[in-house]
Amino acid sequence: MIQLNINGKPCQVDVAPDTPLLWVLRDTLHLTGTKYACGVALCGACTVHVDGVPTRACVIPVSSVAGRQVITIEAVDQQRIGQAVQDAWRKLDVVQCGYCQSGQIMSAVALLAANRQPTDADIDETMAGNLCRCATYQRIRAAIHEAARALA
Amino acid sequence: MTGIGIANLSRRRFLRGSAGLTLGFVLPAAGAAAVRAGGGPPAAATFAPNAFLRIGTDNTVTVLSKHLEMGQGTYTGLATLLAEELDADWQTVRVEGAPADARRYNNLFWGDAQGTGGSTAMANSWEQMRKAGATGRAMLVSAAAREWQVAAAEIVVRESVVSHPPSRRRATFGQLARAAAAEQVPARVFLKDPSNFRLIGKRANRLDSVDKTSGKAQFTQDVFLPGMLVAVVAHPPRFGATVKSFDVARARAVKGVVDVVQIPQGVAVLAIDTWSAKKGRDLLTVVWDESNACKLGSAEILARYRELARTPGQVARRTGDAEAAFARAARVVRASYDVPYLAHAAMEPMNCVIRLSADGCEVWNGEQMQTGDQHALARFFGLRPEQVRIHTLYAGGSFGRRASKDSDYVLEAAAIVRAIDGRAPVKLVWLREDDMRAGYYRPLFHHSLAAAIDADGQLTGWRHRLVGQSILIGSPFEKAMVRNGIDAVSVEGAANLPYAVPNLTVDLHTPTDIGVPVLWWRSVGSSHTALSSEAFLDQVAAAVGKDPVALRLELLAGHPRHAGVLKLAAEKAGWGTPLQPGMAGERRGRGVAVHESFHSYVAEVAEVTVARDGGVRVDRIVAAVDCGIAINPDNIRAQVEGGVGFALSAVLHGEVTLKEGQVEQDNFGNYPLLRINEMPLVEVYIVPSAAPPTGIGEPGVPPLAPAVVNAILAATGKALTRLPLRTAELAA
Numbered sequence: 001m002i003q004l005n006i007n008g009k010p011c012q013v014d015v016a017p018d019t020p021l022l023w024v025l026r027d028t029l030h031l032t033g034t035k036y037a038c039g040v041a042l043c044g045a046c047t048v049h050v051d052g053v054p055t056r057a058c059v060i061p062v063s064s065v066a067g068r069q070v071i072t073i074e075a076v077d078q079q080r081i082g083q084a085v086q087d088a089w090r091k092l093d094v095v096q097c098g099y100c101q102s103g104q105i106m107s108a109v110a111l112l113a114a115n116r117q118p119t120d121a122d123i124d125e126t127m128a129g130n131l132c133r134c135a136t137y138q139r140i141r142a143a144i145h146e147a148a149r150a151l152a
Numbered sequence: 153m154t155g156i157g158i159a160n161l162s163r164r165r166f167l168r169g170s171a172g173l174t175l176g177f178v179l180p181a182a183g184a185a186a187v188r189a190g191g192g193p194p195a196a197a198t199f200a201p202n203a204f205l206r207i208g209t210d211n212t213v214t215v216l217s218k219h220l221e222m223g224q225g226t227y228t229g230l231a232t233l234l235a236e237e238l239d240a241d242w243q244t245v246r247v248e249g250a251p252a253d254a255r256r257y258n259n260l261f262w263g264d265a266q267g268t269g270g271s272t273a274m275a276n277s278w279e280q281m282r283k284a285g286a287t288g289r290a291m292l293v294s295a296a297a298r299e300w301q302v303a304a305a306e307i308v309v310r311e312s313v314v315s316h317p318p319s320r321r322r323a324t325f326g327q328l329a330r331a332a333a334a335e336q337v338p339a340r341v342f343l344k345d346p347s348n349f350r351l352i353g354k355r356a357n358r359l360d361s362v363d364k365t366s367g368k369a370q371f372t373q374d375v376f377l378p379g380m381l382v383a384v385v386a387h388p389p390r391f392g393a394t395v396k397s398f399d400v401a402r403a404r405a406v407k408g409v410v411d412v413v414q415i416p417q418g419v420a421v422l423a424i425d426t427w428s429a430k431k432g433r434d435l436l437t438v439v440w441d442e443s444n445a446c447k448l449g450s451a452e453i454l455a456r457y458r459e460l461a462r463t464p465g466q467v468a469r470r471t472g473d474a475e476a477a478f479a480r481a482a483r484v485v486r487a488s489y490d491v492p493y494l495a496h497a498a499m500e501p502m503n504c505v506i507r508l509s510a511d512g513c514e515v516w517n518g519e520q521m522q523t524g525d526q527h528a529l530a531r532f533f534g535l536r537p538e539q540v541r542i543h544t545l546y547a548g549g550s551f552g553r554r555a556s557k558d559s560d561y562v563l564e565a566a567a568i569v570r571a572i573d574g575r576a577p578v579k580l581v582w583l584r585e586d587d588m589r590a591g592y593y594r595p596l597f598h599h600s601l602a603a604a605i606d607a608d609g610q611l612t613g614w615r616h617r618l619v620g621q622s623i624l625i626g627s628p629f630e631k632a633m634v635r636n637g638i639d640a641v642s643v644e645g646a647a648n649l650p651y652a653v654p655n656l657t658v659d660l661h662t663p664t665d666i667g668v669p670v671l672w673w674r675s676v677g678s679s680h681t682a683l684s685s686e687a688f689l690d691q692v693a694a695a696v697g698k699d700p701v702a703l704r705l706e707l708l709a710g711h712p713r714h715a716g717v718l719k720l721a722a723e724k725a726g727w728g729t730p731l732q733p734g735m736a737g738e739r740r741g742r743g744v745a746v747h748e749s750f751h752s753y754v755a756e757v758a759e760v761t762v763a764r765d766g767g768v769r770v771d772r773i774v775a776a777v778d779c780g781i782a783i784n785p786d787n788i789r790a791q792v793e794g795g796v797g798f799a800l801s802a803v804l805h806g807e808v809t810l811k812e813g814q815v816e817q818d819n820f821g822n823y824p825l826l827r828i829n830e831m832p833l834v835e836v837y838i839v840p841s842a843a844p845p846t847g848i849g850e851p852g853v854p855p856l857a858p859a860v861v862n863a864i865l866a867a868t869g870k871a872l873t874r875l876p877l878r879t880a881e882l883a884a
């Protein structure tokens with residue numbers, strides 16, 4: 001049994017300790033907002049926050065997050081920054097297929113938590129780890145600026 | 153309301169519905185709600201005047217989409233059409249994927265097949281969805297007129313409220329839903345004059361935004377059914393190889409693994425979760441029979457194509473006498489272009505859930521070809537097509553991949569279900585590596601072009617020879633779309649070259665012995681024909697000393713829509729004005745291309761910076777679009793922005809290569825995709841139009857590659873002839 005804290009709630013899971021957090025979230029806990037797309041930390045679709053740090057859930061063994069605070073897309077609206085980012089995403093209609101967008105939002109929230117006034121260069125640097133095959137990048141940039149304005 | 157009367161010819165299709173028409177479904181294990189766009193719980197279908205519309209007593213307007221939402225905005229677009237004529241309050245509109253039913257939900261451009269592709273969703277639904285909305289509106293109005301004992305003509309409908317101003321009576325759609333359900337379905341409905349549109353042509357925000365920003369949107373990957381097993385498959389290392397023998401001992405020992413079965417596609421490991429299935433799959437030992445496998449390398453394939461291009465192919469178009477024009481020419485310009493195999497690489501790898509039951513089978517899929525897959529599964533399981541129930545979920549991208557011409561991954565899931573005698577529902581999960589190596593690529597193509605120029609510098613002859621595999625030959629579409637051996641989608645964009653060249657020949661070689669599965673990839677033939685024809689035209693312009701825009705306009709006399717977008721893009725991009733110089737050692741340039749695909753016209757101007765080391769940065773793309781009436785201008789902009797990024801990914805990085813038949817790429821490390829730091833600023837301008845709407849999911853793609861290649865030519869004097877670009881070729 002591994003003790004976890006997901007979205008502010010404690011829970012226990014009975015899985016092999018080397019199972020990546022991603023598959024525990026998805027297949028064990030049915031928190032399906034966190035997505036699989038590469039499995040090797042190359043795309044960011046699986047991004048969650050572990051103690052506030054954006055983390056690729058596809059490569060981090062579940063045993064290593066025992067006792068730490070994990071936040072997924074499902075609870076990102078419980079923080080002010082998360083709400084502002086979601087609102088900006090909706091206002092500008094960033095999404096297309098949507099499959100990458102949980103990860104994009106988790107990365108954007110972490111960016112804004114660390115840097116309230118990111119420049120385009122800051123955004124490009126931080127968000128370059130999140131692939132979007134629909135190439136919604138221009139709107140992602142604009143929505144991060146929009147959220148930054150709303151939070152100012 | 154002024155309007156155009158349209159006889160409701162398809163009255164039989166407008167069956168008075170019941171809730172049973174429309175399968176809102178609940179996934180019991182996950183407790184997830186019906187697939188929907190607008191949020192909120194599914195409403196009772198009190199009023200269902202036709203197959204596309206339900207109105208609940210809670211005022212919710214539910215639109216059933218016969219087309220797949222894979223990012224292109226179809227759910228929002230179809231709902232816009234219906235809500236416009238219904239005069240619904242946009243905030244109350246939700247969308248659900250329609251069930252597979254070719255009788256009610258066929259693509260009107262595809263005869264009796266339901267499916268999404270070829271940028272046809274809006275175009276084929278333009279009248280159908282508006283009529284569906286107008287029918288609902290008419291029945292709500294007659295219900296109100298009957299209840300209030302007033303003349304229907306005096307009734308006004310606005311934002312889901314029906315009112316009778318003289319008597320100040322009003323009722324919401326929800327309040328009238330029950331009464332409306334008892335009304336006669338009208339034989340004729342009136343559609344609005346475009347001047348009265350309130351949603352069409354305006355900004356209607358995406359109906360899937362909320363679910364897709366909160367992790368609630370349901371993709372196939374997210375389906376969990378009671379007792380469901382996850383299958384991960386060991387696929388052959390080469391196309392055409394089969395299983396000779398396999399050893400399951402180590403795989404079976406993995407905790408969570410339930411079964412290992414052989415299927416025609418390989419060996420499937422079934423487990424209670426994805427990770428266990430993957431672990432088991434990775435521990436399988438499989439010996440493959442490769443006696444019939446494809447062992448070609450992509451370099452060899454290309455060499456063969458170059459050889460073939462020396463001889464004439466089958467003629468796809470002949471105008472005038474190109475031979476004579478070349479014989480008389482003062483000068484001949486020649487170039488060839490090579491484009492590689494490309495993977496679709498949708499962010500959601502292919503997957504499919506199938507459950508067998510006593511009376512049929514149920515499928516959950518980001519379903520792009522409902523009718524094709526329904527029939528394929530019916531044949532496979534020995535069922536009638538209507539016994540195959542398909543739930544169409546959101547697709548995490550497709551770009552053509554989910555429109556499988558032979559139901560490949562769906563039949564793989566079916567084979568696994570059958571191998572375990574249907575005793576559990578199965579979710580087939582392709583990992584990224586499976587998806588990348590599975591083939592069904594955009595075909596590798598070689599193009600060879602020549603232009604004849606006479607003594608006056610006029611373009612008098614054009615010869616375009618293409619060599620590449622056919623997508624359609626051997627598929628169910630062969631009959632309809634292959635004529636005299638010419639696959640229409642191999643030469644689209646080349647055989648219909650719009651330029652006024654008096655003598656022109658386009659011919660094609662279609663090798664059939666290559667063995668690499670190929671498929672449509674966003675914009676299909678135009679993904680390579682626009683490059684070859686538009687990049688070559690700039691070489692011709694350079695040879696005759698003409699400005700690329702001026703030369704195109706000269707040759708586009710009979711094509712006002714091409715000329716219209718070209719002029720608009722050139723003007724907005726400041727064509728002809730000097731570019732800001734780059735930093736020391738940087739070379740900058742502008743390039744243009746114009747292309748029609750799927751009856752939409754797009755011109756793009758690219759501004760690029762080429763560094764000393766040959767690195768290319770695309771700074772800005774100015775696009776002008778004519779896709780008829782702009783149903784949702786913001787979505788048109790979004791699709792062109794996305795199309796530019798998708799196409800640029802191929803220009804900078806995209807290439808699948810084979811070595812002795814083995815695909816060399818497997819994940820985003822060796823098949824890189826465009827990242828945010830490489831995304832140019834994209835500006836999109838829309839030509840106002842009263843023409844019926846045409847597609848926009850694909851047409852933004854084709855002009856990008858030639859516009860960039862032409863900009864690089866302007867910046868460096870170097871004419872690129874193969875993609876993806878190699879920076880070494882561009883070093884100063």
Ligand code: FES
Nearest residue numbers: 038039041044058
């Ligand atoms: S799935 Fe984790 S980074 Fe791609």
Ligand code: FES
Nearest residue numbers: 097098132133134
């Ligand atoms: S929205 Fe489709 S991958 Fe990003």
